[in-house]
Amino acid sequence: MEIVNHEKFMTEAIRLATENVANGGGPFGAVIVKDGEIVSTGVNRVTANCDPTAHAEVSAIREACSSLQIFKLDGCDIYTSCEPCPMCLSAIYWAGLRHIYYGGTQQDAASIDFDDHFIYEEIALPHERRSIPSTPMMRHEAQQPFEAWRQKEDRVSY
Amino acid sequence: MEIVNHEKFMTEAIRLATENVANGGGPFGAVIVKDGEIVSTGVNRVTANCDPTAHAEVSAIREACSSLQIFKLDGCDIYTSCEPCPMCLSAIYWAGLRHIYYGGTQQDAASIDFDDHFIYEEIALPHERRSIPSTPMMRHEAQQPFEAWRQKEDRVSY
Numbered sequence: 001m002e003i004v005n006h007e008k009f010m011t012e013a014i015r016l017a018t019e020n021v022a023n024g025g026g027p028f029g030a031v032i033v034k035d036g037e038i039v040s041t042g043v044n045r046v047t048a049n050c051d052p053t054a055h056a057e058v059s060a061i062r063e064a065c066s067s068l069q070i071f072k073l074d075g076c077d078i079y080t081s082c083e084p085c086p087m088c089l090s091a092i093y094w095a096g097l098r099h100i101y102y103g104g105t106q107q108d109a110a111s112i113d114f115d116d117h118f119i120y121e122e123i124a125l126p127h128e129r130r131s132i133p134s135t136p137m138m139r140h141e142a143q144q145p146f147e148a149w150r151q152k153e154d155r156v157s158y
Numbered sequence: 159m160e161i162v163n164h165e166k167f168m169t170e171a172i173r174l175a176t177e178n179v180a181n182g183g184g185p186f187g188a189v190i191v192k193d194g195e196i197v198s199t200g201v202n203r204v205t206a207n208c209d210p211t212a213h214a215e216v217s218a219i220r221e222a223c224s225s226l227q228i229f230k231l232d233g234c235d236i237y238t239s240c241e242p243c244p245m246c247l248s249a250i251y252w253a254g255l256r257h258i259y260y261g262g263t264q265q266d267a268a269s270i271d272f273d274d275h276f277i278y279e280e281i282a283l284p285h286e287r288r289s290i291p292s293t294p295m296m297r298h299e300a301q302q303p304f305e306a307w308r309q310k311e312d313r314v315s316y
Contacts, residue, residue, distance in 0.1 A: 006295060007295070007296065010295055010296045010299075010300075011296070011299070014299055014300055014302055014303060017300075017303035018302050018303040018306050020303070021303055021306040021307050021310055021313075022306070022310075024314075026307070027303035027304050027306060027307040028303065029303070046229050046252075046316060047314040047316055050223045050224055050226075050227050050228055050229045051220055051223055051224065051229065052223060052229050052230070052249065052252040052253040052254075052316075053211065053216050053219060053220055053252070058211050061210060061211060062209055062211055065208045065209055065210060066208060066209065068208075069208050070208055071204050071205050071208045071209065071210050072210070073210075081300050081303055082300065086244055086245075086247075086248040086281055087244075087245050087252060089244075089281060090243065090245030090248065090277050090281065091210065091211050091245050092290060093276075093277045093280060093290065094204075094210040094211070094243075094245060094277070095210040095211075097290060099290065099291050099292075099293070100290060100291070100292040100293070101292075101294075101295055102292065102293075102294055102295070103294075103296050103297055103299065103300025104300040104301065104304065105294070105297065108300070108301065109304075111304070112304050112308060113315060119248050119251045119252070122251060123244055123247060123248065123278070123281060124281075132250060132251065132255060132256070132257065133257050133258070134257075134258040134260065135257070135258070135259050135260070136241075136259075136260055136261075136263070137164060137165070137168055137259055137260070137261065138165065138168045138169070138172070138261050139262060139263065139266070141168075141169070141172055141261065142168075142172055142239050142240065142260075142261025142262040142266070143262065143266065144172055144175075145172060145175035145176040145179055145185035145186065145187070145239055146185050146262065146266060146267075146269070146270050148176050148179040148180070148185060149179050149185040149270055152179055152180075156182075156205040156206075157271060158204060158205055158210075
């Protein structure tokens with residue numbers, strides 16, 4: 001039976017988060033683990049790198065996939081210093097991670113003005129009640145790429 | 159008054175999506191527009207680039223921010239060939255985009271086995287009912303990076 005030292009990995013995610021503040025980043029860190037080994041790490045570089053998607057978890061997922069040259073992280077777990085925002089949670093689903101371990105909560109993040117909770121609320125609303133308006137158009141024409149996809153015999157699905 | 163040719167931008171997003179299928183990518187494209195000009199484009203390169211976050215909208219956001227050297231896309235609109243998945247919708251919120259125009263729907267995407275709808279459903283569930291298990295741990299220690307953040311006088315908030 002595999003004995004996993006969860007605290008070791010979470011301690012590293014938290015250490016990365018704290019170190020990243022000193023390095024001009026946001027207070028978030030994550031590590032991805034496979035078979036008891038860290039395969040990637042990530043920290044929040046949104047303002048430092050001008051990339052609103054550079055959250056710790058997204059960055060760790062991108063690095064793990066790039067390093068392993070795969071687009072699904074089967075059998076991998078993520079340890080993140082704070083509960084994932086909806087962007088990161090969705091990225092975790094797309095990446096097919098196995099288990100999420102998290103330190104701080106959405107409420108802890110809100111206490112330092114990172115309001116992930118607002119986006120969770122918005123996603124749950126019907127389009128017409130969200131704060132960013134959303135307009136459907138040209139649905140008929142938009143089937144063209146899907147039709148091209150259906151007809152492509154060597155397509156790579158995921 | 160600004161007259162915006164919405165169809166021109168959506169046509170380009172759809173064209174990029176179709177072209178991307180021929181180039182080995184997924185059938186999705188997006189353009190970001192500011193002041194009537196395209197500032198970035200993105201296509202789905204998940205399998206091609208081994209990056210589960212390389213959806214059209216996320217890629218367009220990353221490119222726009224990198225090119226303009228900003229981390230908030232105030233006053234920018236996104237035209238996407240298909241309704242954003244929850245990862246992309248959240249990224250659109252983090253980036254502060256102004257308006258979303260979309261072509262195909264979640265249902266259209268599901269018809270070619272891109273099941274964004276499943277992730278929307280999962281996000282809405284309480285942790286213990288989601289298909290990816292999630293375990294809180296070391297919440298006390300996880301306050302360290304947040305405390306470092308509070309104490310950092312030159313922090314860049316967003």
